Amino acid sequence: MTGAGPIVNLDRLSLRLFASFAGLILVIVAAVALWGEIRVRRFYAHEVERRLEVAAALLIERSESALAHAGPDPAFDAHLGQLGRLTRLRLTVIRDDGVVLADSESPLPIANHADRPEVRLALGGQPGTDQRRSSTTGQRTHYLALPVRSAGRVIGCVRASAPLDDMEGALAELRTSLVLVGALALGAGLLLAGLLARRLASPLENMAREAEALGEGDLARRVAPRGPVETRALARALNTMAARLQQRVESERTARGELEAILGGMAEGVVALDAAEQVLLMNAAAARLLGLEEPLAAGSPLWRVLRFPELERELRAVLARPEAGPGTPDVRSFDATPQGNGRTLAISIAPLSIEGLETRRGAVVLLSDVTTTRRLDQMRSDFVANVSHELRTPLTAIMGALEILAEPSTDEATEARFVEIAARNAARLKAIVNDLLDLSSLEAQSESLARAPLSTSAALRNAAAALAGAAQKKGVQLEVEAPRSSRADVLGDESRLEQCFTNLLANAIQYTPAGGRVTARARSLEDEVEVVVEDTGIGIPATALPRVFERFYRVDRGRGRDTGGTGLGLALVKHIALAHGGRVDVASEEGHGSVFTVRLPRRSEA
Ligand code: ADP
Numbered sequence: 141m142t143g144a145g146p147i148v149n150l151d152r153l154s155l156r157l158f159a160s161f162a163g164l165i166l167v168i169v170a171a172v173a174l175w176g177e178i179r180v181r182r183f184y185a186h187e188v189e190r191r192l193e194v195a196a197a198l199l200i201e202r203s204e205s206a207l208a209h210a211g212p213d214p215a216f217d218a219h220l221g222q223l224g225r226l227t228r229l230r231l232t233v234i235r236d237d238g239v240v241l242a243d244s245e246s247p248l249p250i251a252n253h254a255d256r257p258e259v260r261l262a263l264g265g266q267p268g269t270d271q272r273r274s275s276t277t278g279q280r281t282h283y284l285a286l287p288v289r290s291a292g293r294v295i296g297c298v299r300a301s302a303p304l305d306d307m308e309g310a311l312a313e314l315r316t317s318l319v320l321v322g323a324l325a326l327g328a329g330l331l332l333a334g335l336l337a338r339r340l341a342s343p344l345e346n347m348a349r350e351a352e353a354l355g356e357g358d359l360a361r362r363v364a365p366r367g368p369v370e371t372r373a374l375a376r377a378l379n380t381m382a383a384r385l386q387q388r389v390e391s392e393r394t395a396r397g398e399l400e401a402i403l404g405g406m407a408e409g410v411v412a413l414d415a416a417e418q419v420l421l422m423n424a425a426a427a428r429l430l431g432l433e434e435p436l437a438a439g440s441p442l443w444r445v446l447r448f449p450e451l452e453r454e455l456r457a458v459l460a461r462p463e464a465g466p467g468t469p470d471v472r473s474f475d476a477t478p479q480g481n482g483r484t485l486a487i488s489i490a491p492l493s494i495e496g497l498e499t500r501r502g503a504v505v506l507l508s509d510v511t512t513t514r515r516l517d518q519m520r521s522d523f524v525a526n527v528s529h530e531l532r533t534p535l536t537a538i539m540g541a542l543e544i545l546a547e548p549s550t551d552e553a554t555e556a557r558f559v560e561i562a563a564r565n566a567a568r569l570k571a572i573v574n575d576l577l578d579l580s581s582l583e584a585q586s587e588s589l590a591r592a593p594l595s596t597s598a599a600l601r602n603a604a605a606a607l608a609g610a611a612q613k614k615g616v617q618l619e620v621e622a623p624r625s626s627r628a629d630v631l632g633d634e635s636r637l638e639q640c641f642t643n644l645l646a647n648a649i650q651y652t653p654a655g656g657r658v659t660a661r662a663r664s665l666e667d668e669v670e671v672v673v674e675d676t677g678i679g680i681p682a683t684a685l686p687r688v689f690e691r692f693y694r695v696d697r698g699r700g701r702d703t704g705g706t707g708l709g710l711a712l713v714k715h716i717a718l719a720h721g722g723r724v725d726v727a728s729e730e731g732h733g734s735v736f737t738v739r740l741p742r743r744s745e746a
Contacts, residue, residue, distance in 0.1 A: 154341035161333030169322035192284035258285040262297035343367030359386040409507035450476040526692040534565035575708035593628035597662040603641035615654030622662035640716040652677030680728040
């Protein structure tokens, strides 16, 4: 039973029922008509025969004398006529040679009747019957002829006949009434059949419609329990099933929603793949880490949109492995960088087996961005290597000096020189260690930095004052452009800020040849305080600019160390600025000087 179809759909149950009922009624009516006609015909024929027999029998005795005396007998004729009228039959008396002696209806003479089949039989001594159209009256007629005997010899016969048209008339009447009654019965029957068919079929058809809607996913649909007890039970069963299904779908939707929310909220990327390397599931993080615009839909082949040879190779290896036994974690982990992405991903691939109707194999890929971790790891090991290297140089110098001093033959002048070398390198060691300690304490406790209202221009002036001697000695002109009023414009640690400015000024003086100029400026912006240290020195090459704030980074390794720098000065500057919620920038052109700019948040009251 399908919903839409032609208007008269013979597949419909109601129509089938109706058609069956109608057919049955038609057959019954036709059978009754046929049976009635046969019965009536037989009864009528029997009746006519009985009447013919009685009339012929009555006639035999009187006919004997009439047949014996040849010649007209008016009394007999009258008697025949009367009998004929009374019995409403045609009566004929026929001689043994076929000559008609008397007839109750037709005047004589009448043609010789010897050839009539019933007459022939009767003259042969048997009762004869026949049915035919009469040549005398022209009507369909039933004949009965009985022999008339005299002294054991057949001397003629009497014949009684009745027209059959009466019966046909009666039968036609019967048929008309049968047709009428049959039509009425048929009409009533069909009406009843229609109603019954509708009543039986409509709950079923309704149920089919609802079941179809349920099947199409509209699980909120319910069937009204109507019709006979069976269809009501069916409707209830259908409703229970729909409710269960709805519950199941609901809980599965919730579970899937939870899973999606969990996967969507994860920083790690998750990709589940089937054995054909088609995506079963991919979360947003995975798409981002793999450089895709959005997660691939379930069923899409992974490699159609992604080029990642390392992952492809490892994944194939995992998928190609025979199924691992339970409890044997068979995970492949490695670091890789997707093309054109520049990020380092830690990837682990575990085989997956999904139990269902059939067990499906696949793999789960877990991706996490370890770019920062790996860089930090690298920086840490670089740092350790750098520190060791930086410490080794002065230590070697001190040990060398001590060795010379330990020799008894060393003269006083040499002794004095090596003591000075040892002292200088010890001071350098101390400077490095102090800077390192400063850096690590700044990193460790930037929050617990002492914060007091202070004036940046005062701090800058102090730093410049401390370096004025060095600048003069080197022949560098040092200028400070900062307001004299020492209004407290930032919240911070005075000694740290002074250290920050001192480092910048010391660098500027150090990397500016004699005759150059160093300018330090402090000014207030809208919600920041800006300190600029500008020099006309050697400048920094563009390639080195992004790295100057790294620990132990020197543009020219030899040059920096010769001038006594630790390579930690700018790292400290940066950390002090950051610890105060500020930042530091550098602009420089090689050979034309550098500009370092420190910006700190302004105190709100200032
Ligand atoms: P150092 O103690 O060696 O000066 P810093 O961290 O202070 O180390 O500086 C890092 C490097 O940046 C220096 O080695 C130097 O090459 C470069 N540099 C810093 N300040 C200046 C400047 N004002 N002009 C030119 N180069 C500079």
